Amino acid sequence: MDRHTEVFEIPNSAPIELSFGHVARQADGAVWIQQGGTIVLCTVCANDKQVDTDFVPLTVDYRENFASSGRIPGGFFKRDGRPNESEILTSRLIxxxxxxxxxxxxxxxxxxxxxxxSYDPDYPPDVLAGLGLSAALALSSVPVEQVVAMARVIRREGAFFLNFPTEIAESAELNLVVSGTLDSIVMVEGEMREVPESVLVEALRHAHGMIQDLVRFLERLQATYGKPKRQLEVPPSYPEVQAFIDRQVGDELRRLVRQSLPKAERKAAFEQAFQRVSEALALENPDWALPEVQKAAAAYFAQLKRQVLREAVLSEGVRLDGRQPQDIRPITCEVGILPRTHGSALFTRGETQALATVTLGTKEDEQIIDYATQRGSKKFLLQYNFPPFSTGEVKPLRAPSRREVGHSHLAERALRQVLPTEGDFADYTIRVVSDILESNGSSSMATVCAGALALMDAGVPIKAPVAGIAMGLIWESPERYAVLTDILGDEDALGDMDFKVAGTEKGLTACQMDIKIQHMPYEVLEKALLQAREARLFILEKMRAALPAPRPEISPYAPRVYRIPIPFDLIGAVIGTGGKVIQEIQRTTGTTVTIEQDEKGGVAIIYAQNKDALEKAASIIREIISEPELGQIYSAKVKLLKEAGAIVEFMRGKEGFLHISEIVPHRVEKIEDVLQVGQELLVKYVGIDARTGKYRVSHKAAVNGGDSSAGSAASRPSQPRSGRPPRSRPSSSRPPHRRHP
Known part of the structure; x- marks a missing residue:
């Protein structure tokens, strides 16, 4: 067994080690890649027989073993199960x-x-997995056309960092994962804190420098250790069939791409054109009716369709729907269209339409994260749904697809940057759901726009509205190309780039780019970003026309929230034994109360459906944490009888000792003669016992000032007045006036 290890050094960071030849030896290619304590096993396998399909039958699966973190999975079966969201997103990246x-x-x-x-929190595994799989491909017999490498670039306090430990990413203003070849960037995904376009381009240049070094490193591995590549079986060609198709429908397709037809009509027209040419082929030559010839004819037709669409754009600047390259489809924005939701918006751009809703929840609604590499909770959720009717299709409704998970994550990143981080709204769990009602390109960016409007409709004080746009590219040469704004579905499929850009008026918040050509100059990228900015500002104006700013009040159906600081030593009093006190507060007021604490102390966060319930719960908690006032009279209840006196609760959560001599003016032989458990009486707070540190109260001092003349009345402790007497409260005794009713 020959084990080979190669090392790629990274300045000021742990090196990347690739080992192979000793693990997973039945796979076509296998690499053991390590940085720090993070280790990923990467394998490649390909079948020997071809399948009848018109796409590359490739599956990428990334998995995280709980054992890598020294943990056992939760649940009944205690087994690593179906892929979680993080694993799906990493699989898509690769x-x-x-x-x-x-x-x-x-x-x-x-x-x-x-x-x-093996998982080392200092070194994220996603980039290592992508790099390891590219290395495994390079060592395998699968004939990929170029070697690809992946890197993470972070910008923090104006400086760029490449493949650095996780701690550097904290508080970063830019965090991107970038893939590329020696010649070009091919994939970008990440989030930013409203950075200008020039910073994004600079980040990509930094990342590409390391990617080029990594590609050279992998190419040396391939040249030294790689297997011979398989010879690809070339399918038979039919030049006569190709020429016949061009003669039969070439001019018709050229007219179709200039007729500005709606999506459904255009699709039907193309299908009818192919049906006619397919029948004409069979009539022209019986051999051309054979399945293999018809399959080739379908590929020739698709190729011709692609050519005429691209030529129309490059030569005349005419797109499928009649727009010029920089034009945006008509936009309409509607807000507040669903009366019982906390916030809603309908965003329509041409034939793409997204319906977004916002729901405000409590801390108990946070999503629990329990992955091998992540533990905690998540309080901002965005979920993108793509039902089949959005494209006029009939399909079963299943669990969210990988695409839906990916689009959810992209839109969530775009909006997360503008969410409030302080004040009451920082305590809310916020869920945004985007249902795509109609789709003809750029539905994820429509989700960003609809989601931002719905957040403002819900009264969430976002820092700024966010809009998104999808950019495309038709590329022939550096001298002949066109950057397309707001691409259609066909322009995405038949073009050379899908570049989704989201941001505010100030700068970018998220992006995702996939490039299909071998080399794209940075000048083209800069042009695409400039066009995207112009489009984004235009869309933001449309959104502001529908709703200029977040609503000053939240929905009457949304919970209110209020925070009350709690001293460390009183947190237990608010919670109670086994949570008894806090549960009683929630039950009697109809609120939800959560307790948080940090190095400064604790805080009670109250969620209520209305102001009255909020104030009632707040009043109870304040009473628990407030100190009694010397000389103040309180209504008390007897909790426990002792030989020397009684324990009484005279404020919520506060008990005092009522000495037997402080009950009535005359001598009492047995306390049971004058008091019973559960009995209510008035007491006066007289101070703290110097010896025990407990509160002391007096009943006789509360009744007629403790005068002995009240003996006959005091022998039967007086009943408390209805309600507790007023007492001074801190200045924050009531929640401040909120924007909501």
Missing amino acids: DRSLRPFFPKGWRYETQLIAILE
């Missing part, structure tokens, strides 16, 4: 980076698997 470099005729089922075997 898939989007590597898929474009499989040969177009590759029809062998191929599976790339990356398994996290």
